[in-house]
Amino acid sequence: MFKLKIIVLFFIFFQLVNYNVFAKFSNEIIVSKIDADLFYSDDERIKFIKELIEQGNTEEALEKLYEFIEVVKKNNETKLIIEGNILLADIFRENGDYKKSTEIFNSIIPSISNDYENLQYIYFKKGGNFQLDSQIDSAKFNYEKAISFNKNIEGKEDLKAKIYANLSGIFYLNGDYESAIENFKIAADFQKTLGNKDIEAGILNNLGGVYYMQGNYKNALEMFEQAFNLVGYGQSDLQKQTRNTSFINMAYAYSGLKNYKKAFEYQDKFFSLNDSLQQELKYKEIAEIQSKYSLATKENETEIEKAKRRDAEVLTYGLGFAILVLLTGIYFLYKLYKLSKKNHALQISQEQLLNQNKIEKIKSDSQAKILVATLDGGLEERKKIANVLHDNVSALLSATNLHLYASKKKLKDKLPVEIDKAQNILEEASEQIRDLSHKLISSVLLKFGLGVAIQDLCEKSSNSTILLKSDSKNIERFNQNFEIKIFNIINELVNNILKHSQAKNGTIKLEQLNGNLQIIVFDNGVGFNENEIEVKSGIGLSQIKARIKMLNGLLNIKSTNEGTRIFISVPIIY
Structure with a gap:
């Protein structure tokens, strides 16, 4: 049962990774980008820095951000100082320096005592830092502090939903399942209000997971079914993943209810969809490689076109540059020739690799067929030997034993001791024949x-x-x-x-x-x-x-x- 619960937890809490909230409640958080929905600034400099972060230019973004903070401090622009420091704390958080991130957030709080929206955001982020740093009690305090500002804030349902969802994870880690359920319901209601069906489905999967850990399989199944109904058969990646998670969750819920037929049915659906998702992932990887290759080819073609235009411009300056233009043309033709040969060799290598893979597959199939044929041949031989032992040899031994028994009846008092010994040997032989027949092919x-x-x-x-x-x-x-x-x-x-x-x-x-x-x-x-x-x-x-x-x-x-x-x-x- 313990192993089953561990497997269930893997799937029922997987969904949260996609919503910038805690994944699997194992003190981990997945944050890949600054959350633009929760932290917004209309300053063009901050927008530019965020774009650098999105492009992966973190070092340049940090350099620009420090410059920005220095400028706004000199100009005493309080609002922009706060926004710059919030972004700086988020960057440290993304790069794993949770302590530094928390220090920056703490330095901001005294200057925004009445800015409830930013206060709620900061306490939410601090809670995430503490949970990532395995300080569960501190994380709980900050999440609850963030919730305390709800009465002063209208809207911001998305942030509120995420705070309640993360707080649910804390209660779950502390074994307080009832509080976890209560907060998950609140988070789901917020997402329902916002119309975020896919995110609501993920939260319902988590809520069902908590019911499952309580042994309340009926309520767990109800939550998993609601999650599935929300995403239906939508074709987005998130909808497919949520549907896949719902299938395996329902399989375990039905298993808990001892409805194994339904459990196997949804398990089959999970395996089928999971295989399909894995195949789609491979296709996407291939498409990404092809896209990068196409982009490189286009860039190369662009360079060639630029070279041709340069050649045309040089020709207009007179015959004095004719030799230079000719040499340049020859050089680029040579490069193109070398590139063509390289691409041709690459194409041949790819075809050879494909052919080699086909040969390996045929070889593997042939080996499998040979192995199975060998096993089948052995099986038939064992059946024949078992039949001969049981139907012929065993029968002959039994008949011989009957003849000896009849002889004993006739001889009576003149019974030689050899007849008893012969009967004992026959019985032992019969027993060994039966054992050997059973080992060859199970009589049961x-x-x-x-x-x-x-x-x-x-x-x-x-x-x-x-x-x-x-x-x-x-x-x-x-x-x-x-x-x-x-x-x-x-x-x-x-x-x-x-x-x-x-x-x-x-x-x-x-x-x-x-x-x-x-x-x-x-x-x-x-x-x-x-x-x-x-x-x-x-x-x-x-x-x-x-x-x-x-x-x-x-x-x-x-x-x-x-x-x-x-x-x-x-x-x-x-």
Whole structure:
């Protein structure tokens, strides 16, 4: 349950990063730019300095800002002195010097005792500095101080909403869930008034998260559903991310309500949308690279055009410059030729890289097919051997034993001791044959199916150091070869848990859903690094991946030092 809550917190508090308020309530804040909506100045010099900051020219911005403050101090322009110092404190805050930022804010406060809007903004920013510096009590004091000015300020709902949202985070960190809920509701109401549906949805996700931590899964689900309804199926990045967060939150809420069917449904929606978002991110990165390349090409073309114009101007001054113009033209032609060759070589390298990637993919697919074919061949051989042992050898041993039993009846008192010994040997041989047949192919699997076989596997694998449990839903009889392949995959995962995880508990969940067999295997062990495992001794993992790939299935592995969770989904073969 502890691990589940940690995973839930990651998603339910992720949304706040986008609103310049505290993310995940882990004493972190994400601030990338001066918040123009909260701090505004109509002075053109401050606007110019803000533009420099937006462009990433922080050093130049600081130099200009210090010059500006010196000028307005000499002119005794109180309003601009305050605005300049607020901007300076924000810059120190962005660059991680929270102590210096707070000192500057404190120096401003005595001179603006009646300027309630700036006072509220400053106390809000001070609260953020203290929270970033892990001084939670000081952060709480400053947020509450900022709220105390509400009665003197009309409007500014956006700033007020952010103050209440951050204060909610403080209450959450202190374990005061009721106060956290109350403040989140106020923040959501402000955003609703402003019509900021996307931000309101993020706050509702956080509110649902607090309900979830209380164990109030019904209210949590209601908040997550409201958040989803606000963003709907909007296509902006923030709406997609909020929808994705709502899906996984609803999955956990339904899980808390023990409605596992709905939980799996929203989990599938989350995985599907999450994969899509990751793909979009890759496309955006590619587009950004292409854009930069196009910009560089245009700049190069512009330079060439300038050179041509210069050449034309030189020609107008007379024949005396003809040789110089000719040499310049030859020089630029040479440069263009070299650039053309370079671009051509780059294009060839790119094509070679693409072809190499295609070859590697074909090689990987071929290796997977060969591995699966080898496993399938071994499977068929084991089935044949098991059938021969069970149907033929075992039957012959039983028949021989019956003949000896009949002979004992006839001989009665003249019974040689060798007959008893022969019977004992036959019984031992029969038992070994049965054990060997079971090891080749599970008799429980063949007789009763996958669900019962996994339950039997868990019971036999459990011991004094680890408890394995199984949970099967809607599991019926499938194609025999399909059942054997799935059983072998799960058996390999169980062996990994027993050998490497150092876990005390493990669970295997099976569910038939929409024509797919979904398998979740998780434990509370030490976890592993998938890449290191594959490099060192990833034969078992490679076999599992190859088998799932040939079954057209999906494999997802998440492993931390708190445990491992493996999700598998494959189309069922009946």
